[in-house]
Amino acid sequence: MSTDLQSSKKTDDENPLIAAAQGMSEGKQEAMRVTEDAREKVGREKSIGGKLFIGEFDKSKVMPFPMQSAEDKKIGDEFIAKLEAFLVKNLDPEEVDRTKEIPEIVLQGLGEMGIFAMKIPKEYGGLGLSQTNYNRVVMKVSSYCGATAGFFSAHQSIGVPQPLLMYGTEEQKKKYFPRFRKGEISAFALTEVDVGSDPARMEATCDLSSDGSHYILNGTKLWCTNGTIADVIVVMAKTKPKVIKGKERTQISAFILEMDSPGVEVTHRCEFMGLGGIYNGMIRFTNVKIPKENLIWEEGRGLAMALGTINVGRLTLPAACTGGAKQCLSIARRFGKSRHQWGQPIGQHEPGREKIAYIAATTFAMEALTYLTSAYADEHKMDIRIEAAMAKLFCTESLWKITDMTLQLRGGRGFETARSLRARGEEPFPVERAMRDCRINTILEGSSEIMKLFLAREAMDPHFVRLGALMSPKSSIGDKVTTAFKALLHYAVWLPKNMLFASSTDFEEAKELKPHFQFIEKASKKLAHSLFTSMMKYQAGLEKRQLILGRMMEIGTELFAIAAACSFALAKSKELNGDKTPIALANYFATISERRIQERFQLLKDNDDKETNALAKKVLADEMRWLEEGIIWIGKKE
Ligand SMILES: Cc1cc2nc3c(=O)[nH]c(=O)nc-3n(C[C@H](O)[C@H](O)[C@H](O)COP(=O)(O)OP(=O)(O)OC[C@H]3O[C@@H](n4cnc5c(N)ncnc54)[C@H](O)[C@@H]3O)c2cc1C
Numbered sequence: 204m205s206t207d208l209q210s211s212k213k214t215d216d217e218n219p220l221i222a223a224a225q226g227m228s229e230g231k232q233e234a235m236r237v238t239e240d241a242r243e244k245v246g247r248e249k250s251i252g253g254k255l256f257i258g259e260f261d262k263s264k265v266m267p268f269p270m271q272s273a274e275d276k277k278i279g280d281e282f283i284a285k286l287e288a289f290l291v292k293n294l295d296p297e298e299v300d301r302t303k304e305i306p307e308i309v310l311q312g313l314g315e316m317g318i319f320a321m322k323i324p325k326e327y328g329g330l331g332l333s334q335t336n337y338n339r340v341v342m343k344v345s346s347y348c349g350a351t352a353g354f355f356s357a358h359q360s361i362g363v364p365q366p367l368l369m370y371g372t373e374e375q376k377k378k379y380f381p382r383f384r385k386g387e388i389s390a391f392a393l394t395e396v397d398v399g400s401d402p403a404r405m406e407a408t409c410d411l412s413s414d415g416s417h418y419i420l421n422g423t424k425l426w427c428t429n430g431t432i433a434d435v436i437v438v439m440a441k442t443k444p445k446v447i448k449g450k451e452r453t454q455i456s457a458f459i460l461e462m463d464s465p466g467v468e469v470t471h472r473c474e475f476m477g478l479g480g481i482y483n484g485m486i487r488f489t490n491v492k493i494p495k496e497n498l499i500w501e502e503g504r505g506l507a508m509a510l511g512t513i514n515v516g517r518l519t520l521p522a523a524c525t526g527g528a529k530q531c532l533s534i535a536r537r538f539g540k541s542r543h544q545w546g547q548p549i550g551q552h553e554p555g556r557e558k559i560a561y562i563a564a565t566t567f568a569m570e571a572l573t574y575l576t577s578a579y580a581d582e583h584k585m586d587i588r589i590e591a592a593m594a595k596l597f598c599t600e601s602l603w604k605i606t607d608m609t610l611q612l613r614g615g616r617g618f619e620t621a622r623s624l625r626a627r628g629e630e631p632f633p634v635e636r637a638m639r640d641c642r643i644n645t646i647l648e649g650s651s652e653i654m655k656l657f658l659a660r661e662a663m664d665p666h667f668v669r670l671g672a673l674m675s676p677k678s679s680i681g682d683k684v685t686t687a688f689k690a691l692l693h694y695a696v697w698l699p700k701n702m703l704f705a706s707s708t709d710f711e712e713a714k715e716l717k718p719h720f721q722f723i724e725k726a727s728k729k730l731a732h733s734l735f736t737s738m739m740k741y742q743a744g745l746e747k748r749q750l751i752l753g754r755m756m757e758i759g760t761e762l763f764a765i766a767a768a769c770s771f772a773l774a775k776s777k778e779l780n781g782d783k784t785p786i787a788l789a790n791y792f793a794t795i796s797e798r799r800i801q802e803r804f805q806l807l808k809d810n811d812d813k814e815t816n817a818l819a820k821k822v823l824a825d826e827m828r829w830l831e832e833g834i835i836w837i838g839k840k841e
Pocket of ligand 1: 357647
């Protein structure tokens with residue numbers, strides 16, 4: 204299949220997804236139309252992740268592994284050494300967790316160091332760090348204090364710097380970037396009480412004043428990280444709807460807002476199970492004036508801007524999770540050797556070994572994904588939305604499992620706070636805090652469920668481009684016949700190619716890891732075939748078969764992780780003068796990942812989805828309320 208296909212971003216009538224949604228509720232149609240409209244157009248090279256879903260494994264995108272250059276590494280090493288010394292001296296993460304405050308001296312020191320201008324180019328007074336170095340900083344800080352990492356990454360990855368880097372005017376960059384070098388803090392305000400994963404329901408409005416000189420913002424934003432202390436934020440709101448073919452279409456726009464503007468009020472600081480020190484709040488806007496020049500990009504492009512920002516911003520989460528995983532590995536290794544029960548170290552009992560092997564190998568794969576996606580971002584060549592989503596999905600889910608395993612290995616000490624452990628003279632390993640801190644990662648910046656939906660939309664895009672007219676009820680008979688004929692010619696070649704689940708590429712350079720690369724090539728063909736046959740089988744109904752789609756997206760994600768881990772192992776082994784331990788880690792990771800992939804392929808054919816749906820429907824229809832008897836009721840009476 205040709206890989207330089209254009210994205211299927213089309214008008215409503217031409218877009219097969221929107222056309223197919225026409226039987227659905229108004230709300231669902233609007234949600235689909237708004238998100239389809241905000242979908243980024245593919246302008247760069249087709250990505251390795253996207254190709255896996257059409258049966259192609261582009262090894263040139265992973266081999267040789269793009270290791271950080273010595274020059275760039277030196278810049279990162281120097282900054283990180285300074286930062287580490289400062290944090291160890293001035294920041295006690297347990298105190299941050301207890302008091303829910305990051306000390307003023309730390310905020311000030313970080314600002315002076317330039318932490319709020321890390322990715323801002325030098326020409327605007329920033330540090331100009333590469334994505335790789337930025338992610339190394341995130342990894343380091345996350346291994347120590349999740350709240351501090353969350354605080355500066357929310358500013359840098361999704362707050363004002365990132366949207367302005369991507370969509371800002373020269374004037375906006377010149378005005379705001381130098382302020383961040385001086386220590387000012389920003390935030391990103393998209394979420395509302397009724398706007399979580401589905402931004403089409405947005406209620407905040409921003410109307411142009413009658414003289415056209417400024418906008419007027421009204422509404423309330425929820426869970427805005429840094430919102431209670433930010434100097435300036437990016438805020439998304441509805442602007443005047445556009446009338447297209449007689450129908451009103453929601454327009455979401457993005458603005459830079461000074462937090463000291465009259466009418467801005469922080470109404471609540473939110474408190475969470477973890478990340479105690481983040482300054483996250485609910486903000487109310489009442490007739491807030493925003494100068495016209497503070498509009499980012501153009502009217503109606505606010506959601507596209509938000510999604511585009513998060514597409515890059517979410518590269519931070521794999522790094523943050525890798526930092527957490529490395530800390531778990533260190534704790535599991537030390538405790539696994541030193542704690543003796545039943546005649547031997549607990550790490551030497553087989554269940555202990557199983558946990559330690561999983562933690563080590565998965566941490567290695569997470570690091571590989573972090574460095575690979577960082578390198579892609581630094582190269583600026585490839586469209587990396589799919590890889591960023593895969594890395595986010597894989598690393599956030601993996602860290603949760605790793606932390607849980609580490610806690611189990613620590614036994615009662617895993618459940619005890621670091622403060623309590625320290626007070627009675629034991630190693631203050633903060634696994635309990637890590638567990639609370641890392642839980643949010645699978646939810647924010649695109650939950651795991653939304654990541655799979657996003658991946659599915661992108662994975663199916665090449666087929667939508669070819670088969671769109673067949674799926675759209677609005678296409679004429681002529682269009683359908685032409686499309687069917689063209690599709691027949693294409694799929695007559697493509698389908699048989701992807702039914703031979705064989706590897707034809709030479710992976711000699713992969714040496715002992717060669718079988719894993721061959722596995723990726725074979726499995727990607729099988730995946731492409733499964734996706735295509737599911738599309739044919741369920742047609743427009745596939746959108747609702749999220750469990751089927753989810754399994755296929757997990758397979759694609761695992762394949763990408765194997766490719767990253769194996770290629771990283773080859774490069775790392777060379778860097779360590781022929782040390783074979785990276786190969787052992789990649790080999791083990793690929794082996795357990797391949798087993799998960801086989802299980803998911805099996806589940807595509809043989810699953811309990813029908814029963815799952817039926818039972819959940821009964822529960823939601825209140826048919827099993829009797830099962831809740833015996834509890835003390837919490838919340839509103841039903
Ligand atoms: C600590 C913290 C910090 C945050 N920081 C920010 C910030 O700085 N700025 C900001 O704007 N927002 C922020 N958020 C909001 C965060 O991005 C949202 O929580 C997230 O977008 C999910 O929205 P929701 O919680 O309303 O979940 P909902 O959208 O209500 O979803 C609830 C559940 O349903 C699932 N779900 C939803 N839709 C579907 C679907 N179509 N198919 C399958 N499953 C679905 C979700 O995956 C989730 O599991 C933060 C939240 C927290 C808790």
